Amino acid sequence: MIAYIIRKVVFSVVVLFLASAVIFALVSLSGDPLSELRNNPNVQQEDIERLTAEYGLDRPMPVQYVIWLGDLLRGDLGVSFKQYAPVSEIIGDRIFPTFLLIGTALIVTTIIAIPFGVYSAIKKYSLLDNTGTFLSFLGFSMPIFWLGLILQLVFGIYLASWAGVRIFYVAGMSSPGGGGLIDLLQHLTLPVIALAVIEVAALSRFQRSAMLDVLSADYLRTARAKGLSQKTVYLKHALRNAMIPSITLLALKVGLVFNGAIITETIFAWPGLGFLLVDSLSKGDYNVARGILIISAALIVFFNLVADLAYSLVDPRVSYD
Amino acid sequence: MVDQDRQRTSGFQGSEAMQAAEAVGEDYGKVKGRTQREIVWRRFKRHRLAMISGLVLVLLYAAALATPWIAPYGYADIDYTALDQGPSLKHPMGTDELGRDELTRVIYGGRVSLLLGLGVGVFSTLIGAVVGIISGYYGRFVDTASMGFTDFMLTLPFLPILLVLGSIFNFTAVTITFALVLLLWMTIARLVRGQVLSVRNQEYVQAAKAVGVADFMIMFRHIFPNVVGVMLVQATLVTAEAILIESALSFLGLGIQPPTPSWGNLLEDARTTMTTQWWLTWFPGMMIVITVLCVNFLGDGLRDALDPKAVE
Numbered sequence: 001m002i003a004y005i006i007r008k009v010v011f012s013v014v015v016l017f018l019a020s021a022v023i024f025a026l027v028s029l030s031g032d033p034l035s036e037l038r039n040n041p042n043v044q045q046e047d048i049e050r051l052t053a054e055y056g057l058d059r060p061m062p063v064q065y066v067i068w069l070g071d072l073l074r075g076d077l078g079v080s081f082k083q084y085a086p087v088s089e090i091i092g093d094r095i096f097p098t099f100l101l102i103g104t105a106l107i108v109t110t111i112i113a114i115p116f117g118v119y120s121a122i123k124k125y126s127l128l129d130n131t132g133t134f135l136s137f138l139g140f141s142m143p144i145f146w147l148g149l150i151l152q153l154v155f156g157i158y159l160a161s162w163a164g165v166r167i168f169y170v171a172g173m174s175s176p177g178g179g180g181l182i183d184l185l186q187h188l189t190l191p192v193i194a195l196a197v198i199e200v201a202a203l204s205r206f207q208r209s210a211m212l213d214v215l216s217a218d219y220l221r222t223a224r225a226k227g228l229s230q231k232t233v234y235l236k237h238a239l240r241n242a243m244i245p246s247i248t249l250l251a252l253k254v255g256l257v258f259n260g261a262i263i264t265e266t267i268f269a270w271p272g273l274g275f276l277l278v279d280s281l282s283k284g285d286y287n288v289a290r291g292i293l294i295i296s297a298a299l300i301v302f303f304n305l306v307a308d309l310a311y312s313l314v315d316p317r318v319s320y321d
Numbered sequence: 322m323v324d325q326d327r328q329r330t331s332g333f334q335g336s337e338a339m340q341a342a343e344a345v346g347e348d349y350g351k352v353k354g355r356t357q358r359e360i361v362w363r364r365f366k367r368h369r370l371a372m373i374s375g376l377v378l379v380l381l382y383a384a385a386l387a388t389p390w391i392a393p394y395g396y397a398d399i400d401y402t403a404l405d406q407g408p409s410l411k412h413p414m415g416t417d418e419l420g421r422d423e424l425t426r427v428i429y430g431g432r433v434s435l436l437l438g439l440g441v442g443v444f445s446t447l448i449g450a451v452v453g454i455i456s457g458y459y460g461r462f463v464d465t466a467s468m469g470f471t472d473f474m475l476t477l478p479f480l481p482i483l484l485v486l487g488s489i490f491n492f493t494a495v496t497i498t499f500a501l502v503l504l505l506w507m508t509i510a511r512l513v514r515g516q517v518l519s520v521r522n523q524e525y526v527q528a529a530k531a532v533g534v535a536d537f538m539i540m541f542r543h544i545f546p547n548v549v550g551v552m553l554v555q556a557t558l559v560t561a562e563a564i565l566i567e568s569a570l571s572f573l574g575l576g577i578q579p580p581t582p583s584w585g586n587l588l589e590d591a592r593t594t595m596t597t598q599w600w601l602t603w604f605p606g607m608m609i610v611i612t613v614l615c616v617n618f619l620g621d622g623l624r625d626a627l628d629p630k631a632v633e
Contacts, residue, residue, distance in 0.1 A: 022477065141561065144569070149591075259480040278484065
């Protein structure tokens with residue numbers, strides 16, 4: 001068991017180092033961070049040379065990588081080439097909005113998907129189950145950005161003009177000057193729906209098949225045979241085991257949902273890491289892009305590890321060979 | 322055998338019961354077992370949504386191949402007399418701010434999305450299958466190394482990486498296909514490997530090894546047929562995923578670049594005029610949903626049809 005944990009942890013660390021090299025190299029290849037200054041006739045050549053030396057851009061890429069990695073390990077993500085501020089400060093402001101968005105979406109997903117999946121498994125092939133199957137196919141066949149646009153159209157614009165008042169906002173996290181919980185919810189609702197629809201579709205199907213697997217197990221027949229009520233059989237005996245795969249999947253999702261968050265944040269101008277990533281890539285703000293990429297890689301690796309370990313702790317049947 | 326029976330019973334030929342028995346007897350030798358292919362096809366036909374989806378996809382792909390002949394206009398044809406028009410008989414999906422026919426642009430965009438999806442589906446499935454079969458068959462060091470690499474690739478944040486690749490290469494349809502193949506083969510490799518592990522110690526593989534069949538032939542003749550099912554189902558899933566990712570990339574402006582239309586960049590164009598020109602947002606998006614939905618249903622039908630545990 002301990003050997004298994006150590007092996008997983010070592011693998012995660014190695015992966016993260018390799019990922020950091022890939023990320024650094026790819027971002028370096030994507031262009032020259034000083035091109036804007038070079039094209040500006042008001043900037044002196046010597047200033048450009050001074051900046052090149054200051055940022056270490058005159059050194060070979062592997063050397064730059066080692067310096068960047070050394071700084072990273074000390075918690076320093078470097079300086080933004082465009083905003084002339086420390087990257088950690090720029091990114092720091094954006095972490096909370098992203099976590100708020102992803103966290104709320106995952107909570108909503110769990111609350112809807114797990115009971116629905118369990119119910120569809122118990123009432124297999126009922127009208128509700130078949131509708132659920134069709135809707136979830138529709139859910140994960142929908143591009144998240146198009147769903148976002150349609151939500152903006154329907155709830156932000158059609159509904160607003162029909163009702164005469166703005167119920168949901170389609171951009172940003174708070175109204176200028178405004179604040180408070182109600183205002184936040186008005187901004188948060190649509191992006192959360194956009195993110196959650198696909199996750200609900202996937203998780204509810206997953207929960208359904210996990211529950212179906214458990215329902216055909218022998219120990220459930222035993223439980224019924226000794227005269228327990230259906231409710232006890234389903235909720236106490238079946239659900240516990242059927243939850244294990246979903247918990248693992250949820251842990252994996254925390255890292256992966258960031259993909260969806262990039263698109264959702266861009267559409268709803270949500271001031272989070274995803275929006276900042278797209279923005280910094282298009283502006284050529286490379287240290288910011290690197291910082292966000294390494295954070296998202298770290299999140300994915302970390303939650304993969306958590307999922308592996310959680311699974312082995314919760315499920316005694318997992319072997320650690 | 323049948324002939325002998327007939328001779329022996331020839332004295333009773335007059336009775337009706339015997340004639341009936343004879344008819345059955347004649348059929349007896351002719352009833353033939355269904356081949357694997359027939360069984361799968363029979364099961365697949367029963368999944369009505371998958372059948373309909375398959376048909377829709379055949380039509381869509383036919384349209385993608387025949388685009389220049391069936392598109393009513395050219396995708397860059399500008400018509401200043403028909404700017405920003407809603408759907409009409411002349412322009413069933415309306416026109417954009419330059420008077421370009423939206424139906425034509427959706428058909429051309431579909432050509433890019435559909436062919437790219439198919440390309441990614443086929444190639445990443447092939448790569449995944451090769452990695453999975455080799456890894457599972459040889460085991461030991463080969464397995465540890467290739468699955469370690471697969472796991473590493475799986476942990477890369479793939480959408481951010483694609484965005485970076487997009488800003489390096491200025492994607493075209495061909496380079497996006499390459500990039501997506503490189504980022505989507507891993508799940509297939511893992512599933513195929515699992516399947517290979519469960520058959521590689523079966524007696525028929527051992528027997529083939531014992532009589533000295535070359536490794537390559539064993540993998541191809543004895544192992545490969547076992548993983549075809551997984552491959553087909555995964556190919557549909559990857560195709561669907563590729564179409565969705567390409568549209569998202571193009572929507573973010575880092576995928577297929579205008580003037581070549583793709584469903585993603587049509588939607589990016591539509592964004593600024595979304596509130597007034599609703600048709601530019603609804604039609605390309607609905608085409609993506611319909612296509613991906615059909616691919617997913619097709620995959621579901623294949624999964625049911627190829628499931629070895631299914632009962633007739």
